[in-house]
Amino acid sequence: MEELRNDILDFLKKQGFFNEKTRLQDNDSLSETGVIDSITLLQLIDFLEAKYNIRIPVEMITPENFDTLAGISQSVIKLKNG
Amino acid sequence: MAKAKQPCKKCVLDSATPGISIDADTGLCQFCEHFTPLTPEKKEEYGSRMDSLLKSPPDKGKFDVIFALSGGVDSSYMLHRIKREYPHLNILAVQFDNGFISDTALENAQKFCALTKSTYMRLSLDQEALQVTFSKAANSFNAYPGAAKYRASDICNTCISIIKQKIIELALTTKAPFIIFAFSPGQTDAPFVTLSKPVLVWMRKLFDRNLKTMGVTDREPYLIDAHLLQPGSYNHEVMMIHPFLIWDYDKIKFKKECIQQGWIDPNLKDQNSSNCLLNAFAIKNHLDKYHIHSYAYDLASLVRQGYMKREDALKKLTLQIPDITDEEIKRKLKL
Numbered sequence: 001m002e003e004l005r006n007d008i009l010d011f012l013k014k015q016g017f018f019n020e021k022t023r024l025q026d027n028d029s030l031s032e033t034g035v036i037d038s039i040t041l042l043q044l045i046d047f048l049e050a051k052y053n054i055r056i057p058v059e060m061i062t063p064e065n066f067d068t069l070a071g072i073s074q075s076v077i078k079l080k081n082g
Numbered sequence: 083m084a085k086a087k088q089p090c091k092k093c094v095l096d097s098a099t100p101g102i103s104i105d106a107d108t109g110l111c112q113f114c115e116h117f118t119p120l121t122p123e124k125k126e127e128y129g130s131r132m133d134s135l136l137k138s139p140p141d142k143g144k145f146d147v148i149f150a151l152s153g154g155v156d157s158s159y160m161l162h163r164i165k166r167e168y169p170h171l172n173i174l175a176v177q178f179d180n181g182f183i184s185d186t187a188l189e190n191a192q193k194f195c196a197l198t199k200s201t202y203m204r205l206s207l208d209q210e211a212l213q214v215t216f217s218k219a220a221n222s223f224n225a226y227p228g229a230a231k232y233r234a235s236d237i238c239n240t241c242i243s244i245i246k247q248k249i250i251e252l253a254l255t256t257k258a259p260f261i262i263f264a265f266s267p268g269q270t271d272a273p274f275v276t277l278s279k280p281v282l283v284w285m286r287k288l289f290d291r292n293l294k295t296m297g298v299t300d301r302e303p304y305l306i307d308a309h310l311l312q313p314g315s316y317n318h319e320v321m322m323i324h325p326f327l328i329w330d331y332d333k334i335k336f337k338k339e340c341i342q343q344g345w346i347d348p349n350l351k352d353q354n355s356s357n358c359l360l361n362a363f364a365i366k367n368h369l370d371k372y373h374i375h376s377y378a379y380d381l382a383s384l385v386r387q388g389y390m391k392r393e394d395a396l397k398k399l400t401l402q403i404p405d406i407t408d409e410e411i412k413r414k415l416k417l
Binding site for chain 1: 112116117118226227230231233270271272275276278279280281283284285287288
């Protein structure tokens with residue numbers, strides 16, 4: 001879980017609006033805090049699919065599942081475990 | 083004593099830019115620090131993917147492509163090149179009339195549609211309501227958080243978001259499989275974006291919230307028709323393609339080629355736009371509010387990717403912004 005969270009944070013540092021001053025809690029909204037916009041979100045989906053060799057069904061791409069660090073981590077774990 | 087601002091060694095951002103930190107060891111901003119250039123292999127892979135998509139588009143509706151045409155250099159060049167490379171495509175080129183596009187841009191757009199045998203559409207919304215909306219954008223503070231706020235001014239973010247929502251709506255209603263935007267490699271990182279229904283619902287919700295924060299009460303005209311996003315309302319997939327992430331981006335060459343095809347330079351005295359009279363005002367408004375040039379991230383990204391020299395980008399960012407249209411714009415926006 002920690003490794004997954006760090007992978008997401010690394011991606012956000014590279015592609016999102018996230019720097020050393022950004023303080024992000026696990027349940028903070030990534031879109032509301034401005035760390036990602038809709039395009040960055042889709043890039044994040046691509047990144048997770050490639051990194052974890054999973055296919056994220058479009059129906060799963062909702063704010064509940066992909067707008068927080070906690071939601072993303074849980075969704076990826078769920079998909080990895082089939 | 084205030085800490086002196088530290089410039090990034092590679093691009094045009096500096097430590098005074100909101101959201102930017104410069105690494106003490108490398109002297110690079112966090113974007114340059116983590117930047118990985120696109121390899122020629124990856125670029126070729128993207129090119130092949132675009133070829134396979136556009137060479138045989140799924141036969142679903144009257145149009146294969148809904149094209150966002152501003153009448154400026156980038157979109158005019160792109161329309162011409164797309165039709166040159168994929169002449170079979172049926173294109174609906176949409177020019178959004180935000181009330182501030184120059185007469186020359188209107189003329190250029192129609193000329194390039196005739197030249198490329200594309201269908202031209204001038205998309206107009208209630209002009210008075212639109213002016214009130216831009217006025218609210220100008221007066222807003224932090225309506226667009228982080229990522230969006232620093233990529234463009236509040237006025238331009240509002241305008242481009244309306245265009246995106248309405249163009250997606252057109253693609254859904256006409257069953258067009260592709261949408262093409264002439265975004266520069268500084269404006270987007272994703273060459274292909276699949277717009278699934280949940281993503282569209284999310285995009286709509288985000289923009290609705292931005293408009294609400296600005297105090298816009300009648301928001302529906304600016305958003306994708308909600309009926310189109312109901313379960314079972316449509317079942318075809320729409321993809322957004324950004325060809326400038328696949329082709330080389332060379333604005334000087336584009337302008338030269340456009341002029342050869344009859345494109346007229348509107349000479350707006352605005353270094354950053356060749357179609358919109360509101361652009362210079364939007365930059366100034368953004369600078370006043372956030373102390374950042376709204377093109378800084380865009381230009382920094384072009385420099386980082388090697389599409390622009392650092393000195394040229396810095397020059398663009400420090401040029402005096404023309405205020406010749408200020409009074410007319412303030413009158414229209416009732417500021």
